[in-house]
Amino acid sequence: MPNNDVITQDELNTYLKELPHWRELPGAIATVYQTRTAAEAIELFSDIAGAAEMDNHHPDVDWRYNLIFVTTSSHDVGGQITTRDIALASKISERAEALGAKPRIDLIGTVEIGIDTGNPEAIASQWAAGLGYKFLTDGSLADPNRRRPAIWFQETRTPNDNRLHLDVWLPDSESQPVLAELEASGVGADAESAPAFTVITDSQGNRFCICTEAGRWPDAG
Template sequence: MAATDDILTRPQIDDALAGLPDWRYRLGGLVTVYKAPTAAAALELIAAVGRLAEEQNHHPDLDWRYNRVFLRYSSHDAGTEVTPRDVKAATAVSAAAAEAGAGAEPGLYRSVDIAIDSDDPAGISEVWRVALGYRKGRFGDLVDPYGRGPGLWFQETSTPNDNRIHLDIHRSKAESGAVLDKTAATGALMNRDHAPNWVVVTDAQGNRLCLCTEEGHGPDLPEQAPPG
């Protein structure tokens, strides 16, 4: 079991990532995507990741898509935060990927959360938790215990928007610029008041989404919720 005093602060995480160019920080975890030369090579990389996980007794969330392997490390027993075990595991996986001839494409790792405006989150959250089969997360949010579905959180406000549901799309700051430019080129309204933490996007029919980065997130930082 990991103690909460093992949790790395954002500066410590950023220092670790300086030596892990394949990886990015994302909502309490380290994430990346590896592209292998072939699907068979991707399976060999997955097997190597599995062996490392057993040796270290620390297992990632892993998703295989043809010749790409999506990976996320987080210490669930430390409250779903980053600890030295995640850094150690990511370092070992980077070496295994290099040996397998797999290249890192961390910009492909996209996370999507669903946000609901509410003046009484406690009055509705249990309905969504039970219906989805989710559990309560770190900050009153709801998360899929198997890491498959999008996260769900409730934005408490005394003036809920007419469109109460919106998406938060998380990408790494390093790769977010191109997406912001392409989104703006569609003619959407771009509210950059809180950039680079998030940009509120509104389409021509008034539907909203937030394009978010890792800025402003971390165990030692006050959790900032996009206003959507």
């Protein structure tokens, strides 16, 4: 399918104002709904499947008792967000609201694995072969079934001693309580690049980043 329905960052920001239950994650938009019962969650799951079949555009849906986690992206154009994702998100929200499902913005998020390296090309294919991952257009690796964490390579001439770290992606609107709890626990926090990401160092020197969409992706359109 041609990529003429890929939207720009400015367009996405405008669309998300009309989709208050959805947030941006790397290459996708996501939401979480909580129903009163597991049976209602199954009904919502079925409604989402029906909408996806009608649009011939299928999101990733994870059912956990009375919680439905939904992520949608257009994989046929390299994991970018398109007008198809926006249209599907709107339909999903309509069905969730009709069922009385509660949006759980606080549960939206994902985790990626970052690897510090001075030469990504030298190791990327090895990780892809070992995990059965595929390359994305930006050089990162993704699980073809989109169940396991993505891997990206942080090119640096001075890799950290511990070259692997986690990127914990949260909506910017939900990141402050997490950062406050981390600060209270006594970790080290480098907020130089916040709110795009805050580097957290635990008491044993291990690192992870709290990442948000804010200030992250310039508009390429």
